[in-house]
Amino acid sequence: xxxxAVAFKKDAVRLSADLRHRALIQGALSKxxxxxDEKQALFQDWQGARQLAAETKWxxxxxxxxxxxxxxxxxxxxxxxxxxASTAQQARDIMVGICREKSARSxxxxxxxxxEEIHLNEALEHAGFDVVESDLGEFIVQLRxxxxxxxVFPAMHLTRGEIxxxxxxxxxxxxxxxxxxxxxxxxxxxxxxxxxxxxxITGANFAVAETGMVSVTENEGxxxxxxxxxxxxxxxxxxxxxxxxxxxxxxxxxxxxxxxxGQLISGYNTMYGGPRQPGxxxxxxxxxxxxxDNNRTAILxxxxxxxxxxxxxxxxxxxxxxxxxxxxxHTYGTTYxxxxxxxxxxxxxGLQEWKHLSYSSxxxxxxxxxxxxxxxxxxxxxxxxxxxxxQKPSFLQRMAFKLFAPLATKPWLWSLLVTKGGRFGQIxxxxxxxxxxxxxxxxxxxxxxxxxxxxxxxEWWKERK
Amino acid sequence: xxERENILARVKxxxxxxxxxxxxxxxxxxxxxxxxxxxxxxRVLPLVGESFEERVALFAKNSDELRSDFKxxxxxxxxxxxxxxxxxxxxxxxxxxxxxxxxxxxxxxxGLPVLLTDAGFDKTELEKCPVGISECDALxxxxxxxxxxxxxxxxxxxxxxxxxxxxxxxxxxxxxxxPEAFALVKQKYGADYPSMISFIxxxxxxxxxxxxxxxxxxxxxxxTILCF
Ligand code: SF4
Numbered sequence: 023x024x025x026x027a028v029a030f031k032k033d034a035v036r037l038s039a040d041l042r043h044r045a046l047i048q049g050a051l052s053k054x055x056x057x058x059d060e061k062q063a064l065f066q067d068w069q070g071a072r073q074l075a076a077e078t079k080w081x082x083x084x085x086x087x088x089x090x091x092x093x094x095x096x097x098x099x100x101x102x103x104x105x106x107a108s109t110a111q112q113a114r115d116i117m118v119g120i121c122r123e124k125s126a127r128s129x130x131x132x133x134x135x136x137x138e139e140i141h142l143n144e145a146l147e148h149a150g151f152d153v154v155e156s157d158l159g160e161f162i163v164q165l166r167x168x169x170x171x172x173x174v175f176p177a178m179h180l181t182r183g184e185i186x187x188x189x190x191x192x193x194x195x196x197x198x199x200x201x202x203x204x205x206x207x208x209x210x211x212x213x214x215x216x217x218x219x220x221x222x223i224t225g226a227n228f229a230v231a232e233t234g235m236v237s238v239t240e241n242e243g244x245x246x247x248x249x250x251x252x253x254x255x256x257x258x259x260x261x262x263x264x265x266x267x268x269x270x271x272x273x274x275x276x277x278x279x280x281x282x283x284g285q286l287i288s289g290y291n292t293m294y295g296g297p298r299q300p301g302x303x304x305x306x307x308x309x310x311x312x313x314x315d316n317n318r319t320a321i322l323x324x325x326x327x328x329x330x331x332x333x334x335x336x337x338x339x340x341x342x343x344x345x346x347x348x349x350x351x352h353t354y355g356t357t358y359x360x361x362x363x364x365x366x367x368x369x370x371x372g373l374q375e376w377k378h379l380s381y382s383s384x385x386x387x388x389x390x391x392x393x394x395x396x397x398x399x400x401x402x403x404x405x406x407x408x409x410x411x412x413q414k415p416s417f418l419q420r421m422a423f424k425l426f427a428p429l430a431t432k433p434w435l436w437s438l439l440v441t442k443g444g445r446f447g448q449i450x451x452x453x454x455x456x457x458x459x460x461x462x463x464x465x466x467x468x469x470x471x472x473x474x475x476x477x478x479x480x481e482w483w484k485e486r487k
Numbered sequence: 488x489x490e491r492e493n494i495l496a497r498v499k500x501x502x503x504x505x506x507x508x509x510x511x512x513x514x515x516x517x518x519x520x521x522x523x524x525x526x527x528x529x530r531v532l533p534l535v536g537e538s539f540e541e542r543v544a545l546f547a548k549n550s551d552e553l554r555s556d557f558k559x560x561x562x563x564x565x566x567x568x569x570x571x572x573x574x575x576x577x578x579x580x581x582x583x584x585x586x587x588x589x590x591x592x593x594x595x596x597x598g599l600p601v602l603l604t605d606a607g608f609d610k611t612e613l614e615k616c617p618v619g620i621s622e623c624d625a626l627x628x629x630x631x632x633x634x635x636x637x638x639x640x641x642x643x644x645x646x647x648x649x650x651x652x653x654x655x656x657x658x659x660x661x662x663x664x665x666p667e668a669f670a671l672v673k674q675k676y677g678a679d680y681p682s683m684i685s686f687i688x689x690x691x692x693x694x695x696x697x698x699x700x701x702x703x704x705x706x707x708x709x710x711t712i713l714c715f
Contacts, residue, residue, distance in 0.1 A: 087498045106490040213705075241691070242693050243691040276532065286549065289691060290647075290688070296682045303604040305643050326507075
């Protein structure tokens with residue numbers, strides 16, 4: 023097993039038995055589910071909307087070169103400086119370079135998963151800049167010096183008490199544990215940062231090719247302020263964020279909000295097409311857009327899984343995933359957790375090192391059904407497994423199938439060993455259940471084993487005739 | 488080669504193999520006929536009502552849910568009265584705003600010192616203003632959103648920095664939904680887009696602590712929409 027797999031297994035075992043963690047996550051997500059269902063029901067045709075969204079992203083991703091070119095020309099026409107980065111290192115260097123050139127002291131950042139992906143904060147801090155996250159959830163996890171737990175709800179795993187503690191320790195200001203008062207503490211602290219910051223960094227949810235604009239979705243107004251006050255604004259985004267036309271957002275913005283957070287639409291949806299233009303009251307003097315590849319073109323080259331670049335990072339597949347809900351976001355050890363993370367991480371960061379994520383799925387298909395852009399996540403997990411064992415066949419796996427095949431192809435043998443044998447064995451199972459003598463110990467040490475049905479399907483069928 | 492060329496070359500190379508269409512694993516490589524039209528979007532998105540009355544009612548219902556304060560007024564005199572009531576209730580001693588026919592009239596009626604953002608301003612001063620009053624491009628019934636741009640609403644900061652954002656709108660600015668709002672943006676600005684186009688939906692909000700809604704995380708704690 024790879025080191026990532028060992029760590030994953032250890033944390034997964036610990037967290038899936040942690041009842042407090044489970045209650046917290048189920049509590050947060052059940053509130054989300056109610057709202058999501060309510061908003062989804064307002065669509066006249068949700069399945070139709072998914073199909074249109076999938077077709078729109080298909081068009082964008084399958085003509086990415088043309089649309090990227092159009093996107094960049096639009097931005098440049100309004101005086102935006104566009105940078106291209108093949109690797110995370112290049113993207114970090116570009117952004118550190120801009121901050122140095124501007125002799126920036128403080129930098130304010132609004133939520134960007136791509137920035138997590140390239141470990142931007144570490145790079146900026148290492149270069150001597152003071153970086154502060156402005157999204158409340160990101161601000162909290164930054165204070166706790168940990169990674170976001172979820173791509174939409176970064177601090178979902180924390181109780182108000184834990185948040186109060188970290189505010190007390192780091193900010194020396196936590197009047198109570200009421201969410202209201204804690205939010206106001208953050209507001210006060212961050213307000214000052216905005217006014218002082220020299221550079222503002224944002225991510226983007228969409229890149230509109232037709233008009234050359236980035237579209238940023240948020241609820242707090244922190245990205246709006248990040249794009250309004252500092253003299254220099256930098257937006258970092260993956261090359262796959264493209265949508266062809268401005269009006270495509272009429273479909274994507276409400277869909278993203280519905281499955282992402284159970285909202286009709288998010289609080290602020292803002293399109294930025296350049297720095298402050300002549301005649302405008304304010305806005306940055308300079309606007310830089312950094313386009314990141316970081317192995318996205320490798321996924322693009324795999325026609326079978328190309329649609330995983332359609333992802334709009336709504337988080338819906340995480341929310342419905344029984345694995346995510348039990349092992350939690352940090353266990354994955356990746357920037358993108360949950361089903362989408364398990365699909366793309368092996369392809370972005372190494373199949374053998376990360377294939378365990380594609381195996382840790384029950385293939386229930388809830389993710390595929392939840393995805394607003396119809397990415398076939400469950401099948402992609404299977405394809406990753408196939409690719410991994412094709413690339414590096416496992417001896418154990420092969421032996422297991424060698425034993426299984428004759429059993430499964432001879433009904434009499436199956437009936438004797440599995441059906442009858444299982445029933446017979448279960449009589450004595452109680453004696454060893456849950457102990458190390460139990461042949462089903464891996465299962466029974468933490469779970470119950472339901473009794474085997476009294477009648478098999480085959481027996482039932484015979485009787486029926 | 489520049490990184491731009493490198494990346495675009497990799498993209499082109501990758502796309503030489505066709506991908507299956509959405510909803511099919513194998514085969515079916517033909518391109519979809521065309522991108523969805525406005526009618527396609529309308530057909531799947533939530534209903535928005537047929538008449539002006541239905542749409543105003545939908546906007547009001549959405550505002551209520553979002554905790555925006557939406558007031559449909561008879562005429563300009565009611566608008567002035569509504570503003571004066573807010574001023575008294577919140578003890579405004581000055582306001583921030585921008586030049587425009589609705590805002591000019593409002594500021595004059597209020598008779599308070601005004602910080603105008605149009606020609607540039609001091610951000611610490613704007614931060615101290617209790618309210619930002621702006622015009623807008625449209626109100627969107629489907630979502631309860633206010634559409635503003637850096638050109639129509641006094642720049643970028645006016646609508647997010649002060650703790651209270653007051654939007655002035657005319658009845659004719661109410662559009663049914665997002666497809667119509669984007670069509671309006673294209674028609675109005677298509678030749679020369681402003682640097683920022685923003686849909687504001689409710690006051691600033693967060694649910695980052697135990698998924699409990701708190702207003703005023705960063706931007707305005709209050710959003711008032713006065714429409715006549
Ligand atoms: S894969 Fe689909 S459901 Fe998951 S985050 Fe991406 S868009 Fe959302």
